[in-house]
Amino acid sequence: MFLKIKDIPKVYWSSEKPLNLKPKISTFFFLCLGLVLFGLGEGLLIVSFAGASPWSILAQGIALNVDLSIGIITVLISIGVLFLWLPLKQKPGIGTILNAIIIGLMIDVCIKFIPTPENYLNQLILATIAVLTVGLGGGIYLVANLGAGPRDGLMVGLQKKTNLPIATVRAFLEITVMSIGWYLGGTVGIGTLLFAFGIGPSVALGLYLVGKTFN
Template structure:
């Protein structure tokens, strides 16, 4: 099933190569659509007030020590992660740049305009929906093959080096990052746990669904 997926599928709207600065309109549309869902999910998880995603926990922890927004810190973390690509033979593309920009903007927009539900049950439902959104969005934009985002490039590079399932590699990454973020003072809650455990399977599910729908 989808939990055993080890490769990003190729569909009719996928770019033939990541370094493509003139992609088809359909490829560019699905790239931006996937990234918007991804960023929306990240932002909604923070808004749910059940604990942010592991990478957002890291951004929160850092933001407590510097005078910058979580969205801005998220962007700077993305740039930092790109340097790790040197050791993983990953190739950037316009998707890599748009990933950092769109997700950062969507996080700040959600924090500014989306209210936190007053009831814990609705907060929990919002947290679950946010994890699914991030996973599905991640699957869509990765299939566009216009370059993975910094964090997803790290995931794919590590998967190629270890040959472990994508779901497992992503889970190990998230657990490591949330530990560092928590140590720096980031908010950790049940939503963080849901994300750390669920994001790997949700990304794999997103890849699986796109493959089945478009192949």
Template sequence: MFLSIKNIPKVNWSSNESLNFKPKFSTSFFLIFGLTIFGLGEGLLILSTTGNSPWSVLAEGISLNSNLSIGAATFVVSVGVLFLWIFLKQKPGLGTIFNIIVIAAMIDFTLNYFQPPSSLFIKYLLAVLSVILVGFGSGIYLVANLGPGPRDGLMTGLTKTTNLPIALVRAFLEITVVIIGWYLGGTVGVGTLIFAFGIGPCVALGLFLVGKIFN
């Protein structure tokens, strides 16, 4: 069962080293493809207006209180989180850099070129689809093994520094950014809950499918 998966699979296009700055073409292609799917999913969840993912709640809140688009705010948040890596002795990889750029760009692309649905049923269907896309995109980009995204690196860095369980650290981060984003005006709703409870199984499914398809 995909829910029991504990390790990120290695396939023929996975990088052997996460700090590889000269990966083969196939590794780079799947990294960018996975991040594009991830960013599309994040954008569609915002477009559904049912509630954003925790970090998009924060980005939307910042956007509403500045001249930044949600994608640009996502970029700024990602760079800010990456800055915290210095104190946690984390090292960014090529995947970290592309994570910041591609996801932010895809969120703005999605919001600019797609129209929000009018039907309530379609809105929630879109919310579910978006979480599946984020999970599948995560599976592809993680298998590329070119470094974690800024938020994942913050999570693992804090876990090593505090020696607290990873689940507790992740929950603390997600709850903190939701509260700050909600205070700034970001959208919190059922879609946020769908993401919170659905993203774990969807990432596991993404990893499972990528491992099965390419092995």
């Protein structure tokens, strides 16, 4: 059952180590494919207008209490999360850098070219598709093993420390972040709840599908 998956699968195109500056073409391709899907999902969630992701809610909540923009706070949060990698012994790679670049570009593409559904039910459907897309993209790029983004690296590190299923660890992280953001004044929508409770199982499903498909 994919909800019980604990380890990142290793397939023929997985890198042997995260810090690999000369990966195989297939490894680099799947890294980029996963990040494109991840960014597409993040962008779809934004244009669905059903509610932002928990980490965006956290940035919004902090911004209401300090004199900094949401963008700057988002960067500072990412840096702070990277520092949390140290006791978890997580290692960065080219995927850590490409994570920010590709996902950011895909979010901009979504905002520019994909319209927000007028019907609220369709907005919720789009938000659900967004969460599943993020999960699939996350599964693909994590299996590439070329370095995770700040949040995913934190998830993997905590999983190794606790030995809990990945779905459980990610859900705990997202729900905690959402709760703090809401307490600080951030606006939580149905899409936020869908993401917080659904991203853990979605990432686990993505990892399971990639592992089954390429093994």
